[in-house]
Amino acid sequence: MLFLDTGFRVFILPIRIGHPSQFQYRVFMATQPRSSQETIALFDQYVIPNYRRFPISLVRGEGSTVYDAEGKKYLDLFPGWGCNILGYSPERVIQAVQEQVARLIHVPNTWYMEPQGEFAEALCTRGFGKSFFCNSGAEAVEGAIKLARLHTSENRYKIISFQNGFHGRTYGAVTATAQPKYHQGIGPMVAGFTYAPHNDLDAVRELIDSETAAILIEPVQGEGGVNTPAEGFLQGLRELCDENEMVLIFDEVQTGMGRTGNWFGYQTFGVQPDIMTMAKGIAAGIACGAIIAKDEIAPSLRPGMHASTFGGNPIAMVAGNATIETIESENLLEHCQTMSSQFEEFFTKLKEEIPIIRDLRVCGMMIGIDLTIESAPAVGLAMERGLLLNSTHDTVIRLLPALNVTESEVAQGCEIIADVIREMAESAAPQN
Numbered sequence: 001m002l003f004l005d006t007g008f009r010v011f012i013l014p015i016r017i018g019h020p021s022q023f024q025y026r027v028f029m030a031t032q033p034r035s036s037q038e039t040i041a042l043f044d045q046y047v048i049p050n051y052r053r054f055p056i057s058l059v060r061g062e063g064s065t066v067y068d069a070e071g072k073k074y075l076d077l078f079p080g081w082g083c084n085i086l087g088y089s090p091e092r093v094i095q096a097v098q099e100q101v102a103r104l105i106h107v108p109n110t111w112y113m114e115p116q117g118e119f120a121e122a123l124c125t126r127g128f129g130k131s132f133f134c135n136s137g138a139e140a141v142e143g144a145i146k147l148a149r150l151h152t153s154e155n156r157y158k159i160i161s162f163q164n165g166f167h168g169r170t171y172g173a174v175t176a177t178a179q180p181k182y183h184q185g186i187g188p189m190v191a192g193f194t195y196a197p198h199n200d201l202d203a204v205r206e207l208i209d210s211e212t213a214a215i216l217i218e219p220v221q222g223e224g225g226v227n228t229p230a231e232g233f234l235q236g237l238r239e240l241c242d243e244n245e246m247v248l249i250f251d252e253v254q255t256g257m258g259r260t261g262n263w264f265g266y267q268t269f270g271v272q273p274d275i276m277t278m279a280k281g282i283a284a285g286i287a288c289g290a291i292i293a294k295d296e297i298a299p300s301l302r303p304g305m306h307a308s309t310f311g312g313n314p315i316a317m318v319a320g321n322a323t324i325e326t327i328e329s330e331n332l333l334e335h336c337q338t339m340s341s342q343f344e345e346f347f348t349k350l351k352e353e354i355p356i357i358r359d360l361r362v363c364g365m366m367i368g369i370d371l372t373i374e375s376a377p378a379v380g381l382a383m384e385r386g387l388l389l390n391s392t393h394d395t396v397i398r399l400l401p402a403l404n405v406t407e408s409e410v411a412q413g414c415e416i417i418a419d420v421i422r423e424m425a426e427s428a429a430p431q432n
C-alpha cells in the first residue's frame with residue numbers, strides 16, 4: 001500500500017479471476033480513511049439517529065481483534081453482534097465471496113442456482129427438513145409465523161411467545177417480541193399474539209385454545225439476558241404442541257450455526273422443533289436468514305404465498321457454505337465447548353469473590369453475567385481497556401465470542417472483565 005501526499009492511498013492487489021491459479025493485478029485508489037470524528041460528522045448530518053452508537057469508527061479486523069480509524073486495537077468478545085461467528089475476515093468466507101461476486105452477483109428465485117441447493121443441503125443434513133432463504137432474522141420470523149398459520153387448520157392463528165424474548169423489529173416479529181418498550185408508540189400491533197412468562201409451562205397451557213397455531217421461542221433468550229430454559233421446559237412445549245396440533249417454532253437466529261456448541265440450539269437441548277429460524281452468524285457476517293421446516297410442513301409455504309427478492313442469493317449462499325466448511329474443518333463445535341468451559345470456570349470463581357455478580361448463564365459461546373447493579377457502565381470501562389462487550393436487559397454483561405476465539409484471548413478477556421466488575425463493585429459500595 002502506497003501513501004501519497006494527495007491524501008489518496010494506492011493499493012495494488014492480486015484479484016482472482018475464475019480458476020484459483022489465475023490472478024490479475026489491479027490498482028485501487030482510496031482516500032485516506034476518515035478519522036472517527038469525521039465519520040461521526042457525516043452520520044450527524046445524513047444518517048437517521050435511531051441507533052445509540054459508540055463514538056468509534058471500526059475499519060478492519062482479524063479473528064477476534066478489530067481496529068478503529070485511529071489504529072487502536074480491541075479484543076472483541078461480541079463481534080458483529082453475534083453475526084461474525086468466525087470473527088473478522090474469515091479466510092474461506094472471503095475467498096468464496098470474492099470468487100462468487102466475480103461470477104454472478106445475483107440470481108432471482110425464478111431460476112435454480114447451485115450454491116442455494118448446496119447450502120440448503122448443508123443446513124438440512126445437519127438439522128432437518130427443507131430450507132427457505134431470506135436476508136435477516138426478522139424476515140425469517142415473519143416467514144415462520146406465516147408458515148405456521150398456513151399449515152395449521154384455518155381457524156388457528158394465535159401465536160404464543162415469551163416475556164423478554166426477542167424476535168426482530170418488523171411488525172410481526174416485534175409483536176412477537178413480548179417487551180413493552182419495543183411496542184411503545186407504534187401500535188396497533190399485529191393481532192393474534194399472546195405472551196407467557198419464560199419457563200412457566202402452566203402459564204403456556206392456560207393460554208392455549210382451539211385457535212392457537214404455534215408456540216414461538218428462542219432456545220436460549222439472547223437479547224433478554226441469556227436466559228436458559230429450565231429443565232424440561234422445551235420438552236414440555238414440545239408435548240403441548242403435539243397434544244394440541246400446534247407448531248413449535250424455535251427462533252435460532254442467535255443460537256444457530258454452532259453458537260451453543262452444536263449446529264443448532266435444539267440439539268443442545270434435545271428437543272426438535274417443527275420450524276426454526278436462523279440469521280446472524282449463518283453466513284459469518286454476510287446478510288442471510290433462513291427458515292428450516294419439517295418435510296411435512298414445508299409444502300404449506302405454497303408458490304405465491306411467500307418470497308424474498310434477495311433471499312438465497314449466491315453470495316450469501318457461498319458464504320454460508322464456507323462458514324460450515326470452516327466450522328467443520330477447524331473442529332469449532334468442540335472448540336466452542338472447550339472455550340465455554342474456560343469462561344464458565346473463570347466466572348464461577350469470580351462470582352464467589354464478587355457479590356455484585358448475581359448469576360452466571362453460559363451456553364456455548366453465549367455468556368451472560370448478571371449483576372445486582374446496572375451493567376451498562378461495564379461497556380465503557382471495558383472499552384477503555386481495549387475490550388468490546390455488550391450490556392443487555394439492564395443488568396447483564398453479555399458476550400457472544402467468535403467460535404474460533406483462542407484460549408489466550410478468553411483468558412485476557414476474562415481478566416479485563418474481572419477488573420471492570422471489581423471497579424464497578426467498588427464504586428457501587430456504600431460510601432462512608
Ligand SMILES: *Cc1c(COP(=O)(O)O)cnc(C)c1O
Binds near residue numbers: 136141218252
Ligand atoms: C437478532 C435477532 C433477531 C432479529 O434479527 P435481524 O436480523 O436483526 O432482523 C430475531 N431473533 C433473535 C433471536 C435475534 O437474536
